[in-house]
Amino acid sequence: MLENEKVPAKLKLRAVADQVYKNAWDAKKRGELVGWSSSKFPAEIAETLGLAVCYPENQAAAISAKHGGQRMCEHAEAMGYDNDICGYARINLAYAAGHEAEEKPMPQPDFVLCCNNICNCMTKWYENIARIRNIPLIMIDVPYNNTVEVDDHHVAYIRGQFDDAIKQLEKISGRTWDEKKFEQVCANSNRTAKAWLKVCSYCQYKPSPFSGFDLFNHMAVVVTARCKVEAAEAFEALAQELEQNLKDGKSTWKYAETHRIMFEGIPCWPQLQALFKPLKEKGINTTAVVYAPAFGFVYNNMDEMMKAYCKAPNSVCLETGVEWREGICRENKVDGILVHYNRSCKPWSGYMPEMQRRFRKDLDVPVVGFDGDQADPRNFSEAQYNTRVEGLFEVMEEYTARKGGDHNE
């Protein structure tokens, strides 16, 4: 590529995500400590202390997408982990125990950062890593919230842990907390979140200037690098490209846009092609994914930051979960919803039957579910998936005809 040629945003994003792992390898080579972190642990802490951190969920998704998921899951099962356990956890625990994964290698950890806002499984998963590696665990517990608002007791409890986590990491790493740097890191994090939300907002346009499935790939950067200025810049560059696409009538979705759907849940990474195939054949673009609001952490002060970390897909009450989804369905004008009953994710899939009923009633769109898994290919049937997509397509056609040819506007 020529020096002055503009780098496409997706390559910038990929470079940012790759750099996270390169930084970790470089830190390891320098003899510095490297951490593993759950995706919604307050990333601001390690970033402020300048500690290199890798993300097991991100690694597991990458291994799965490159078809190493089943092999790693089977290693974990041989260690005694039931095949009922989250596929990401199984893959990562196998890796922590020394089973190689050429698909996405990352350095072994010297400490682990666990925040269980996304699920309770995370607590025991990280305890297991800490046992296997004999390393310290820093835990920030975010209790599940039954109300739309986050109360002051939650804020005080999480703040107490946040401050303790800083002290623990200072002790482990020998580094000192720098309040000025923390402010800059928070500013970066907010800037990334706003740019991410801006990118997601382009799904509102008809036709959409991009394929919503792209968000699943770009999400890696929000997970692994949201506190880095490069992440904010890359998402801002992507937003500019989407703005240009909009003006030029272009899209990364290269097919007809007959219908627009929300894809509910984590994708089946091992079968991304299989997921995409019937959608593209029928001109069904995904214009809504719940990760848009779920990773849009925007906060103005410490209390708001604590509240932001209470807002994960599986830590909010049913009403908030429904509001998030119905909000993006309306904004992004979806005609139907495809729900992934994810065998790996009990907290997520456990709300789905009730949410399906609410989506149908509130949005007057068809909703169809299919069985799958985010990481373990043994839990997905392509034939069932294709039949369900076919069914969704037919009902969306009927709804469109019933509404006089108008899709949801």
Place this chain on the structure above:
Amino acid sequence: MSRIDELLSEFGEIVISPRKQLDKYLSQGKKAIGCFPYYVPEEIVYAADMVPFGIWGQTGGTINAAKEYFAAFYCTIAQLNLEMGLKGTLDGLSGVIASPMCDTLRPFTQNFRVACPQFPFVFLAHPQNRRPGYGVDFTMAQYTNVKDKLEEIGGKPISDESLKNAIKVYNDSRASRRNFVKLAAKHPELVNATQRSAILKSAYFTLKSEHTVLLNELNALLEKAPVVEWKGIKIVTSGIVLDSPSLLEIITKNNMAIVADDVAHESRAIRIDAPENEENPMKALALQFAAQDYDTLLYDPEINKRPGYIVDKVKESGAQGVVIMMMQFCDPEEMEFPSLKKGLEEAGIPYVKIGIDQQMTDFGQARTSLQAFSDMLSMQK
């Protein structure tokens, strides 16, 4: 019939028909509150002059209506709790208290709240970082919320005095049950696995003050009974719930005596008392939760204490092996299994893992595994 047999029979009757027990309390003009797993501070319910009714699924139940809320891959305890709410089995309760302590219970709390709106719903989220001051404060805040809701349901305030009294009643009950567990281990010839289970389970359907009176009488008789050498096998059980009549019968028929347990529904729930010298009774309850440990449901700040704890339990109780009753789709138990397995293997303690659920009707595989385990341990004696 000896007095011991009479008492055992009385406890047995209670667990055969919890409904009868509930109706008895309702007919006395009392209100009852359903307490789902885990770590519900029943003391607050008792202090509100209501009956805490422990609901841990329904062994032998069938899931139908709950399928509208849960896919098949969820723990049957949670599914059957919802099923009972939907089918009217829980009618008569004046409210329920539910915790989101595992990944099935998170959505369970939401599903039950919307599916069964006839029951006033009391949500209770415990902190996992339960020991530092901020954790104790958070527990107190959650328990205070429970207290406030119960005061609304009961229509009267709950005084500190009644809370302190409830703590005393519950500490006595736990002490009595812990003592029973030890005495049952000494006298398997008098108390078999089914009877042992009935005594511990009946506490969930009985006012603890009443339960303790009966149990203390039984304990006194067991204390006096001559010790007879047990020729069978001694085991420690581990899991969430072990109240299946079929499984308990298989254990008894294979000459196995449960001499200690690491079962959430049994000993895990009665290990820790609330301090009685604490001025603020809500703080006393929060400190009690802070001291809970060695549980698959709880974060272990020391990372790996549970296997050693169970190994010690085996050694102290003189058990020859561990029977792990693995509740299907129970992530916390499954995640902790490899560490437990490693701990037992390193200590040279035999174990067997039996997959169970509450809808189970075919016990062939469990029977074969337990028979083989019993035979193996007999040969090692």
